Amino acid sequence: MLHAEDRFVKHLSIDCVVFGYHERQLKVLLLKWKELNKWSLPGGFIAFKENLRQAAERILKERTGLDDLFLQQFHVFGEPGRSDRNAKEIEFLSAKANMKVEKDHWILARTISIGFYAVTEFSKVNPTKDFFSESCTWCDIHKIPKLIFDHNQIVTEALKALRMQIYHQPIGYNLLPEKFTLPEIHDLYETILEKKMDRRNFPKKLLSLGIIKKLDKQKSIGAHRSPFLYKFDKPKYEKALKEGVVLVF
Amino acid sequence: MLHAEDRFVKHLSIDCVVFGYHERQLKVLLLKWKELNKWSLPGGFIAFKENLRQAAERILKERTGLDDLFLQQFHVFGEPGRSDRNAKEIEFLSAKANMKVEKDHWILARTISIGFYAVTEFSKVNPTKDFFSESCTWCDIHKIPKLIFDHNQIVTEALKALRMQIYHQPIGYNLLPEKFTLPEIHDLYETILEKKMDRRNFPKKLLSLGIIKKLDKQKSIGAHRSPFLYKFDKPKYEKALKEGVVLVF
Numbered sequence: 001m002l003h004a005e006d007r008f009v010k011h012l013s014i015d016c017v018v019f020g021y022h023e024r025q026l027k028v029l030l031l032k033w034k035e036l037n038k039w040s041l042p043g044g045f046i047a048f049k050e051n052l053r054q055a056a057e058r059i060l061k062e063r064t065g066l067d068d069l070f071l072q073q074f075h076v077f078g079e080p081g082r083s084d085r086n087a088k089e090i091e092f093l094s095a096k097a098n099m100k101v102e103k104d105h106w107i108l109a110r111t112i113s114i115g116f117y118a119v120t121e122f123s124k125v126n127p128t129k130d131f132f133s134e135s136c137t138w139c140d141i142h143k144i145p146k147l148i149f150d151h152n153q154i155v156t157e158a159l160k161a162l163r164m165q166i167y168h169q170p171i172g173y174n175l176l177p178e179k180f181t182l183p184e185i186h187d188l189y190e191t192i193l194e195k196k197m198d199r200r201n202f203p204k205k206l207l208s209l210g211i212i213k214k215l216d217k218q219k220s221i222g223a224h225r226s227p228f229l230y231k232f233d234k235p236k237y238e239k240a241l242k243e244g245v246v247l248v249f
Numbered sequence: 250m251l252h253a254e255d256r257f258v259k260h261l262s263i264d265c266v267v268f269g270y271h272e273r274q275l276k277v278l279l280l281k282w283k284e285l286n287k288w289s290l291p292g293g294f295i296a297f298k299e300n301l302r303q304a305a306e307r308i309l310k311e312r313t314g315l316d317d318l319f320l321q322q323f324h325v326f327g328e329p330g331r332s333d334r335n336a337k338e339i340e341f342l343s344a345k346a347n348m349k350v351e352k353d354h355w356i357l358a359r360t361i362s363i364g365f366y367a368v369t370e371f372s373k374v375n376p377t378k379d380f381f382s383e384s385c386t387w388c389d390i391h392k393i394p395k396l397i398f399d400h401n402q403i404v405t406e407a408l409k410a411l412r413m414q415i416y417h418q419p420i421g422y423n424l425l426p427e428k429f430t431l432p433e434i435h436d437l438y439e440t441i442l443e444k445k446m447d448r449r450n451f452p453k454k455l456l457s458l459g460i461i462k463k464l465d466k467q468k469s470i471g472a473h474r475s476p477f478l479y480k481f482d483k484p485k486y487e488k489a490l491k492e493g494v495v496l497v498f
Contacts, residue, residue, distance in 0.1 A: 009260045010260060012260060046327070046361075051327055052325060052327040075322065078300055078363075080299070110297060112258070112301070160493070164493070167416065167417075244409070246416060246497065
């Protein structure tokens with residue numbers, strides 16, 4: 001049997017904040033630990049041969065079943081004592097993971113965690129719990145329970161990073177239908193930023209940068225309501241994602 | 250003698266990118282290693298009892314003499330092999346640091362580095378080289394030599410982070426004289442962003458947020474030139490620094 005300390009980089013972990021968007025709702029993906037009755041973000045350790053993004057993708061896949069997400073690093077959490085475990089947690093790990101967790105075990109060493117976040121359309125994915133978890137579920141951003149360690153702070157910082165990011169990188173691809181109306185993309189931005197934005201000025205910048213383009217097609221949503229449809233210009237979207245932009249609405 | 254592996258967190262380091270600004274010039278603080286003829290960023294390891302910012306401050310102080318800088322974490326660099334050392338470097342460390350660096354020595358283990366950056370007024374500080382360095386000097390941002398490991402990439406990412414930050418946090422306190430003209434603060438932003446900004450629209454946002462305020466005082470810089478002086482409103486500046494803003498010029 002290979003020991004964990006031969007496979008993983010000691011003192012380091014990764015925690016993932018997956019935001020889920022759907023029709024003006026923003027949620028976060030959480031795991032509930034078996035027996036311990038505790039909630040946490042999906043997290044894990046970095047294998048020696050992995051780079052950080054590969055590690056984050058593997059961890060997320062193993063712990064929640066989710067893949068193909070654009071995970072972005074945003075902050076490192078390193079207060080001494082942030083990940084101290086109590087006796088019950090150590091007992092759980094010993095029993096469940098079949099580890100002999102003694103006083104000097106590597107899992108009890110000071111652990112500094114690198115935060116990654118991603119955004120997905122939560123009605124389109126199926127989170128699947130892992131061996132350690134009782135459930136893997138979406139939780140409304142405003143109703144997050146007390147999480148283990150400093151995970152509540154990790155969520156707060158991830159939300160700050162996401163809110164700053166959407167001024168500098170486009171967002172919406174995979175979150176909106178292929179063809180969408182301006183109110184739909186407007187709702188997405190308002191939900192993430194949690195503030196009102198001008199209905200008329202808002203789309204101008206996206207249009208002027210060429211990130212979205214107007215289609216010669218309308219959506220029928222009622223007797224006298226048929227807003228025009230738009231779609232993302234994928235090459236321009238990708239370019240803006242790579243090079244960064246300054247979007248102001 | 251205390252061994253380094255008892256004092257420091259294995260597998261982790263911190264590298265600091267200190268940007269220096271002075272009259273339309275932007276520089277970066279570099280160290281040149283004794284004997285090895287190699288340039289690097291000031292970096293070091295995290296002691297067990299330190300949090301990340303404390304470690305970054307201590308490392309910067311030890312290696313360059315600089316303190317009282319507002320160091321900000323911006324990215325983690327973790328490609329496997331990024332910090333592999335060659336035989337000459339290992340020999341240097343063995344001799345200079347009086348370490349017996351054998352094949353399994355902790356300093357040769359995979360090391361993931363947390364990047365911090367800060368900005369200072371370079372004409373006001375005196376960088377001082379440490380024991381390992383032949384020199385500690387400011388280098389023009391456009392003339393950075395080949396640095397060790399992935400340090401060139403670290404500088405590039407730090408500059409990206411700084412450029413994004415100045416849209417969301419005020420900058421200039423300690424970089425400009427206490428009382429400054431609009432062209433002086435305009436130059437600061439243009440130098441960092443490396444782009445032209447409208448002379449008239451630029452200060453409007455800073456004024457409307459109350460970050461800078463106009464004084465009833467002019468600076469005499471020539472026969473017919475006496476621009477008004479401005480200063481930062483420290484409480485509003487601090488508030489904007491803490492809460493974040495969206496500045497667009």
